[in-house]
Amino acid sequence: MKTLRWAARALWRAPLRAALLVGVLGVSIGLALIMITVDGAFDERLEEIQSEVGTTVTVQPAGSFGGGFIIRGSFGPGGGGAGGGPNAPNGPNVGDATDDADTDVDDGQATLTDEAVEAIASIEHVAGYTRTITEQYSGDELTGGTIEPPADSPFAGNLPAGGFQIPILVTGTDNPTALSSLGVENVEITSGRTFESDEGEANVAVIGASLAEANGLVVGDTFEVNEAEVEVVGIFTTGTRFGDNAMFLPLDTARALFDREGEVDAISVRVDTAENVSATADAIRETLGEDVADVTTQEATFDAISAPLADAADSSRIGMIAALIASAAIILFSVAIVARQRIKEIGILKALGASNWQVVGQMTLETAFVAIIAAVIGALATFPMAQTVADGLVSDPTIQVGGFGAPGGGGGRGGGVVLDAGDGPVGNLLGEVDVAVSPEIFGYALAIALGLALVATVIPAWYVGRVKPAEVLRYE
Amino acid sequence: MSNAAIATNAGAAVLEDVVKHFKSGSDTVRAVDGVSVAIPRGKLVALKGPSGCGKSTLLNLLGALDRPDSGSITVDGADITGLSGAAEVAYRRDKVGFVFQMFNLMPYLSAIENVTLPMELRGELNAQGRWTLAESLLERVKLAPDHHRRRPSRLSGGEQQRVAIARALANDPPLILADEPTANLDSTTGEQIVRLLRSLASGDRTVLIATHDTVIARQADLVITMRDGKLVGRDGGSPGS
Numbered sequence: 001m002k003t004l005r006w007a008a009r010a011l012w013r014a015p016l017r018a019a020l021l022v023g024v025l026g027v028s029i030g031l032a033l034i035m036i037t038v039d040g041a042f043d044e045r046l047e048e049i050q051s052e053v054g055t056t057v058t059v060q061p062a063g064s065f066g067g068g069f070i071i072r073g074s075f076g077p078g079g080g081g082a083g084g085g086p087n088a089p090n091g092p093n094v095g096d097a098t099d100d101a102d103t104d105v106d107d108g109q110a111t112l113t114d115e116a117v118e119a120i121a122s123i124e125h126v127a128g129y130t131r132t133i134t135e136q137y138s139g140d141e142l143t144g145g146t147i148e149p150p151a152d153s154p155f156a157g158n159l160p161a162g163g164f165q166i167p168i169l170v171t172g173t174d175n176p177t178a179l180s181s182l183g184v185e186n187v188e189i190t191s192g193r194t195f196e197s198d199e200g201e202a203n204v205a206v207i208g209a210s211l212a213e214a215n216g217l218v219v220g221d222t223f224e225v226n227e228a229e230v231e232v233v234g235i236f237t238t239g240t241r242f243g244d245n246a247m248f249l250p251l252d253t254a255r256a257l258f259d260r261e262g263e264v265d266a267i268s269v270r271v272d273t274a275e276n277v278s279a280t281a282d283a284i285r286e287t288l289g290e291d292v293a294d295v296t297t298q299e300a301t302f303d304a305i306s307a308p309l310a311d312a313a314d315s316s317r318i319g320m321i322a323a324l325i326a327s328a329a330i331i332l333f334s335v336a337i338v339a340r341q342r343i344k345e346i347g348i349l350k351a352l353g354a355s356n357w358q359v360v361g362q363m364t365l366e367t368a369f370v371a372i373i374a375a376v377i378g379a380l381a382t383f384p385m386a387q388t389v390a391d392g393l394v395s396d397p398t399i400q401v402g403g404f405g406a407p408g409g410g411g412g413r414g415g416g417v418v419l420d421a422g423d424g425p426v427g428n429l430l431g432e433v434d435v436a437v438s439p440e441i442f443g444y445a446l447a448i449a450l451g452l453a454l455v456a457t458v459i460p461a462w463y464v465g466r467v468k469p470a471e472v473l474r475y476e
Numbered sequence: 477m478s479n480a481a482i483a484t485n486a487g488a489a490v491l492e493d494v495v496k497h498f499k500s501g502s503d504t505v506r507a508v509d510g511v512s513v514a515i516p517r518g519k520l521v522a523l524k525g526p527s528g529c530g531k532s533t534l535l536n537l538l539g540a541l542d543r544p545d546s547g548s549i550t551v552d553g554a555d556i557t558g559l560s561g562a563a564e565v566a567y568r569r570d571k572v573g574f575v576f577q578m579f580n581l582m583p584y585l586s587a588i589e590n591v592t593l594p595m596e597l598r599g600e601l602n603a604q605g606r607w608t609l610a611e612s613l614l615e616r617v618k619l620a621p622d623h624h625r626r627r628p629s630r631l632s633g634g635e636q637q638r639v640a641i642a643r644a645l646a647n648d649p650p651l652i653l654a655d656e657p658t659a660n661l662d663s664t665t666g667e668q669i670v671r672l673l674r675s676l677a678s679g680d681r682t683v684l685i686a687t688h689d690t691v692i693a694r695q696a697d698l699v700i701t702m703r704d705g706k707l708v709g710r711d712g713g714s715p716g717s
Contacts, residue, residue: 013584353569382714
C-alpha cells in the first residue's frame with residue numbers, strides 16, 4: 001500500500017512525464033485494441049457469411065449453368081446479360097435431352113423431378129431443401145412494367161414507344177413463408193402478407209409492386225393465370241423495376257397452373273454444416289449423375305465475398321501483432337529511459353534505506369498505472385475508431401454479390417431475372433461488417449496493460465539491482 | 477594502534493586497515509589505502525584533505541554505500557563490513573544519515589515529504605506521527621514554516637541543505653555523514669549549516685564531515701587529514717592510530 005502511494009505520488013508529481021508516457025502508450029494500446037476488435041468482427045463476419053452462404057448446394061438441370069431463373073422453353077441462348085451474380089451466367093437454357101428417370105425434357109429444356117429431390121433428401125448431411133420452378137407469364141390479362149433507357153443510351157432509338165416491357169416472371173416455391181429464402185434479400189412486403197404454410201396448393205400470389213401498379217392490383221384482387229383465378233395476398237418491393245415485376249406462387253399451385261406436375265427447375269439443398277458442403281455436393285453429383293444435374297456450391301461465391309474480408313482480417317491481425325509489439329517496445333524503452341533518467345533518484349532512495357524491492361515495486365507500479373490509464377484511453381478510443389478502421393481495411397465494402405440482377409437486355413424471352421443461386425441472400429455482405437465494441441474490450445485492455453507492466457518490470461528490477469548509490473551519487 | 481586498543485577505544489565508528497581500490501582503465505586508484513581510525517562518539521569530526529584524497533570514499537564505506545576490499549569497519553558496535561541484503565538496507569536506514577554536497581532531495585516531493593521519506597521506509601510511525609516529527613525537525617534546522625510544503629526547486633541552496641539535514645535526522649541515526657555539505661553554499665550560509673551540524677553532534681550522535689575547507693575544519697572536535705587515500709594527520713580529541 002505504501003509502495004502504491006509512492007508510485008501514485010511520483011506519477012502525480014511528474015505530470016508531463018506521465019502524460020507523455022500515457023499518450024504514446026495509449027496510442028499503441030488503442031491501436032492494438034482496435035485491431036483486436038476489428039479482427040474479431042472480421043472473423044465473426046466470415047463465419048456468418050460462411051453460415052449464410054456456405055451451407056447451400058444448388059442443383060439444377062444439367063446445362064442450365066447455375067443461378068437464376070431458368071426460363072423453361074426459352075429460345076436459344078438466353079439474353080441474360082446484366083443479370084446474376086458471379087456464379088450465375090445466364091447461359092443457354094438448353095438442357096441435355098436425356099430421358100433419365102430424374103429429368104424431364106420439354107421444349108428443349110431439361111428439368112429435374114421430385115424423384116431427384118427424394119434421392120437428394122436421402123443423402124447424409126442434407127438438412128432440408130427448397131424446390132422452385134420458374135416460368136414466364138404469357139397470358140394476356142397482366143401487363144408487365146416498362147423501363148425506358150436513358151436518352152443518351154445507344155438503345156434509346158431502337159425501343160418501342162413507352163419503353164421496354166419487362167417480362168413477368170413467375171416463381172413457384174415450396175418455401176414461401178419467407179421470400180428472402182428465394183434470394184430476394186431486400187424484399188419488403190409493402191401490403192398484405194406472404195404465403196402461409198397451409199397454402200401450398202392455394203391460388204394465391206405475392207406480386208411485385210411494379211406489376212401491381214401496371215395492372216392496378218391491390219391485396220384481395222384477383223387475376224387470371226392460365227384460366228385460373230389467383231388472389232393477390234401480398235405486394236412486395238425490392239427497390240428495382242425488374243425485381244418488382246415478378247410474382248411468387250406456391251410450388252404446387254405454379255405446377256398446376258403451368259402444367260408441370262412433379263417437375264423442379266432448381267433445388268436449393270441445405271447442408272447441416274459448412275464443412276460438409278463439398279462432400280454433400282459430390283454425393284449429389286454421384287447420385288444424380290453429372291449429365292443430369294449441375295451441382296454447384298457457393299464456395300466460389302464465399303471465396304469471392306470473403307477474399308477482401310479475409311485480406312482485411314489478415315491485415316488487422318498483422319496490425320494487432322505489430323501494435324502489441326510496438327506497445328511492448330515502447331514501454332520497455334520508456335521504462336529504460338525513465339530508469340536511466342532516475343538513476344540518481346534510485347541511488348538516493350537506496351542510500352536512505354530503501355530496499356531494491358521497494359524501489360522496483362514503486363517503478364513497476366508506476367509503469368502499471370501508466371499502462372492501465374493508457375489502456376483505458378485506448379479502449380475508449382476503440383469505440384469510435386474501430387468501425388472506421390474496419391471500413392478502411394475492407395478494400396471494397398460495397399461489393400455486391402448475387403442479389404437481384406437485371407434481366408437480359410434484348411435477348412427476347414431468354415433474358416432472365418437472376419436471383420441469388422442459394423437459399424441465403426449474399427448481396428452486399430461486406431458492407432455489413434459491424435464492429436460491435438463490447439465492454440469486454442476493457443478486459444482485454446487490462447490484460448494488455450498488466451502484461452506490459454509485467455514485461456516492463458524486468459528492466460527496473462535488473463537496473464535497480466545494479467545501481468550502486470556510491471557510484472551514482474559520487475559524480476554530482 | 478592494535479586491534480585490541482581499537483576495540484577498547486570503541487567509539488561511534490572504528491576502521492581498521494580499510495582498503496578500497498578502484499580500477500580506472502588500466503590504472504588502480506587507491507582511494508582508501510589502509511586507513512585505521514576510531515571516530516569518537518558524540519563529536520563533530522572533520523575529515524579534511526584535497527579533492528580525490530579518499531574522503532568521500534571513506535564516508536561511503538562508513539555508510540555502507542560501498543564495501544571495502546579489505547579491513548573492517550565497526551559502527552555502533554556492529555561490524556558492517558560484510559553487510560548485505562536486508563541487514564545492509566536496515567543499516568543505511570537506521571544507523572546513518574547522509575547529507576550530500578548537492579543536497580539530493582527528491583525533486584517531486586515537498587520539503588516535509590522529503591523528511592518523512594526515511595520514516596516511511598522504516599515504517600514505524602503512522603502518517604500523523606511522521607508529519608509531526610518532520611515538522612519538528614524542519615523547525616529544528618530552522619526552515620521557515622511556510623517553506624515546509626515547498627518543493628526543492630522553490631528553496632534556496634541553504635534551505636535545501638537544511639531539509640537534507642532534517643532528512644538525515646529523520647530516523648535518529650547515531651552517525652551523520654556529511655559530504656562537503658557547504659561546497660555549494662555561500663560562506664554565510666555555509667557557516668550556518670556548519671553551526672547546525674555542530675549542534676547535532678552531542679550525546680550518542682556523531683557527525684562526520686568530509687571537507688577541504690579549513691574554516692569548517694576548525695570548528696570540529698577532531699580533524700582527520702587524508703592524502704592519497706591515507707591518514708596523514710589527526711588534530712584534537714584523543715590520539716588515534
